[in-house]
Amino acid sequence: MLTNAEASAVYDCLKDDIRKAYLKSESPIARDFRQWKRFSVSPYPAEAHGTRYLLNYANPVAAPNYQKYEDLDNMPIGSVVVKEGFVQQHDGRNGVGPLFIMEKKRQGALADSGGWHYSMIMPSGMVRMDQGLQKFCNDCHVRADDDDFMMFMPDEFRVSAK
Ligand code: HEC
Structure with a gap:
């Protein structure tokens, strides 16, 4: 497990590689998300997505609601929330991790996905x-x-609300 300072240092090293990797998709989300509001103060270790260190962002439609965390109202259609980051491999080396994306649309991808894709x-x-x-x-x-x-990140990594 990396300390917060170590995770930030690794991220600073890999930041450009991560962005370049995502840009190969030609996705507008990959192009824009680093300009959105970031909600994690530093890369946080994720419990749920493997040994990853992640940073969350919300687009301008989503941000005013996302920042209320557990007090949020429903996220508006057009909300996009992403997590970028790096993966720590078994041999201890760090590499680019996937960009995880959730987009709120009028019609969800599944009947029970609440509008999310x-x-x-x-x-x-x-x-x-x-x-x-x-x-x-x-x-x-x-x-x-x-x-x-929305599942948010651990409290100690949250950019404070409001
Ligand atoms: C095992 C449970 C689990 C699965 C499967 C999972 N997630 Fe998550 N997801 C979480 C948790 C827990 C968080 C809160 C932050 C964290 O610990 O990573 C989260 C956070 C997120 C966020 C940040 C928005 C938020 O909820 O606050 C996005 C975006 C996201 N996940 C996308 C995905 C995508 C895309 C997939 C499928 C490829 C996926 N997740 C699969 C548990 C899961």
Whole structure:
């Protein structure tokens, strides 16, 4: 496990590589997300997505609500929330991790996904958004349906609300 200072240092090293990897997808989200409001003070270790260190961002439609955390109202249509970051491999080396994306649309990808569509930009630039992925992601996020499927990061990594 990396200390916060170590995780920040690794991120600073990999930041440009991460961005370049995502840009291969030609996705507008990959181009824009670093200009959105960032909600994690530093890369935080994720419990749920492997040995990853992540940073969360919300687009301008999503940010005013996302920053209320567990007090949020429903996220508006057009909300996009992403997590970027790096993965620590078994041999201790760090590499580019996928970009995790949730987009709120009028019609969800699944009947029970609350309007959300899930996708991932892989380090190769390949975009994954198949039905299998929708189910995989939603099976977890649906547990947070009281918070409109948002699961947030651990408290100590949150940019303070309001
Ligand atoms: C095992 C449960 C689990 C699965 C499966 C899962 N997530 Fe998450 N997700 C979480 C948790 C927990 C968080 C809160 C932050 C963290 O610990 O990573 C989160 C946070 C997020 C966020 C930040 C928005 C928020 O909820 O605050 C995005 C975006 C996201 N996940 C996308 C995805 C995508 C895309 C997939 C499928 C490829 C996926 N997740 C699969 C548990 C899961």
